[in-house]
Amino acid sequence: MTDTIKSGDTISVDYTGKKQDGTVFDSSEGKQPLKFTVGSGMLIQGFDDAVVGMKPGDSKTVEVAPDQGYGPRHEDAFVTIPRAQIPEEIPLSEGLVLQLQDPQGRPVPATVTEITDENVKMDINHMLAGETLTFDITVRETGLTPDDPGCDADGCDSGSCQGC
Secondary structure: OOOOOOOOOEEEEEEEEEOOOOOEEEEOOOOOOEEEEOOOOOOOHHHHHHHOOOOOOOEEEEEEOHHHOOOOOOOOOEEEEEHHHOOOOOOOOOOOEEEEEOOOOOEEEEEEEEEOOOEEEEEOOOOOOOOOEEEEEEEEEOOOOOOOOOOOOOOOOOOOOOOO
16 A cells, blocks of 8 residues: 555554764664554654655654654753652662652652752653754555554453453
């Protein structure tokens, strides 16, 4: 099928994501291609928009500004946690990334920025917030079937995937 990709299509791509200094932060190289449904919110807006209009076999390089990526850095996006609330077995150091939870129970990566005897200050901005990113994208397949969101990566044979 040679139809161009549009919102709602499920496709697979190979990609490499780089920061402005050329540092690779993510890539499908050596892995399975990334499968996703265009326009579903699974990926950042700039990546989603970049594949619209492409066809299988097409490649492109796209630059994604922070407002179409992981958003701007927020200088007020810091939390301070009493040091006593952090398990002693965690070897605290500046730059260490820990996983916190937001009020809805979702994981939030937090980078330790300051340690005192009483508190630990952490930056909860996304690690790529404020960054202009470059993606090299190659479309592998189109016309795929979306994954069942109730299934894990290993799949499920129970039919509804409830309780897998």
